[in-house]
Amino acid sequence: MTLRARLANRPRIALILGSGLAPLESLVTVESRIAYADLDGFPAAGVSGHAGEVISGTLAGVPVCLLSGRAHFYETGNAAAMRPALEALRDAGIDTVIQTNAAGAVNPAMEPGDVMLIEDHINLAGANPLTGTLSDRRFVDMTNAYDPALGARLLDAAEALGIALHAGVYAWFAGPSFETPAEIRMARRLGADAVGMSTVPETILCRYLGLKVVAASVITNLGAGLGDTPLSHAQTQQAAPIGGAKLAAILQKAVPEM
Numbered sequence: 001m002t003l004r005a006r007l008a009n010r011p012r013i014a015l016i017l018g019s020g021l022a023p024l025e026s027l028v029t030v031e032s033r034i035a036y037a038d039l040d041g042f043p044a045a046g047v048s049g050h051a052g053e054v055i056s057g058t059l060a061g062v063p064v065c066l067l068s069g070r071a072h073f074y075e076t077g078n079a080a081a082m083r084p085a086l087e088a089l090r091d092a093g094i095d096t097v098i099q100t101n102a103a104g105a106v107n108p109a110m111e112p113g114d115v116m117l118i119e120d121h122i123n124l125a126g127a128n129p130l131t132g133t134l135s136d137r138r139f140v141d142m143t144n145a146y147d148p149a150l151g152a153r154l155l156d157a158a159e160a161l162g163i164a165l166h167a168g169v170y171a172w173f174a175g176p177s178f179e180t181p182a183e184i185r186m187a188r189r190l191g192a193d194a195v196g197m198s199t200v201p202e203t204i205l206c207r208y209l210g211l212k213v214v215a216a217s218v219i220t221n222l223g224a225g226l227g228d229t230p231l232s233h234a235q236t237q238q239a240a241p242i243g244g245a246k247l248a249a250i251l252q253k254a255v256p257e258m
Contacts, residue, residue, distance in 0.1 A: 001039065002092075003088040003089065004088070005222045006054075007093075008056070010093055013062065013064045013258060014067060014233060015064060015066045016067045016099045016101050017066060017068050018198065018217075019101070019102045020102050020220065020241065021240050021247075023248075024248055031057045032056045033056075041086065043082065045170075057158055059255050062252075062256055064233070068179070069231065071085075072176075073127060079128060080129035082129075083129060083205050086206060086211070088210060095212060096147075096211065096258060100215070101218070103195060103218070103219055104196065104231070105193075106171070107192075112216070112242065113246075114166060115216055115243045116165070116170075116216065118146050118216060119151060119167065119169065120146065120170075121171065121172075121199070121203065125173060138245065142207060150214035150258060153254045154216065155167065157217050159251060163250060166193070168194060169191050170199060170217055171231075172198070173196070175197030181223075184226065187223070194217050210216065216250075220243070221239065
């Protein structure tokens with residue numbers, strides 16, 4: 001069955017939840033839950049901390065749908081794994097996608113528990129979800145891939161709440177292994193402030209589909225070589241709720257202005 005046929009509240013905003021950020025579901029007054037398995041083209045949930053369902057409801061009184069989980073490039077080697085789901089969002093009337101992820105800090109000004117607005121990205125994965133698309137529309141302008149006006153809404157909301165919201169550049173690595181200390185040093189020299197294994201392919205696809213994007217990273221760890229704690233997915237899941245609570249407050253205030 002199509003997503004459009006299942007969404008009675010006709011939202012225009014969708015929120016994609018990153019690893020360990022399922023508690024953001026508490027923001028939503030839930031009207032329905034739809035398993036990805038029941039929707040045409042949606043991916044199977046293959047990472048712990050990703051429930052694999054669409055949650056329909058309201059956030060601060062605004063109709064929204066949440067994608068609790070995403071498919072990652074490292075699961076299948078398919079950078080376009082989220083394309084059918086994003087096309088379903090567009091066909092259901094969504095025009096704005098809020099992306100969230102868990103990320104490692106590269107900028108020494110950030111530490112676990114912080115939140116960063118993504119202003120731009122660097123694709124270090126060597127893959128693009130539009131590879132093989134047979135249309136001149138594949139030549140997507142990525143100059144303002146992350147909508148500046150929507151980003152300003154999040155920054156204004158954070159300032160009003162007294163929450164520190166960093167702003168910076170996110171670098172996408174293919175994963176699933178964490179980066180090496182040398183790769184972290186490289187990313188920093190290239191201008192990255194945080195690193196992770198998601199978000200960039202979905203942003204490219206959203207822009208291709210005509211959807212606006214705003215994105216935020218919850219910092220769950222320091223990049224390799226910048227701290228003494230061994231990196232693990234369990235660490236990501238444990239640390240994500242700390243910054244997730246800050247991001248939840250920001251979104252509650254910002255979404256009604258979107």
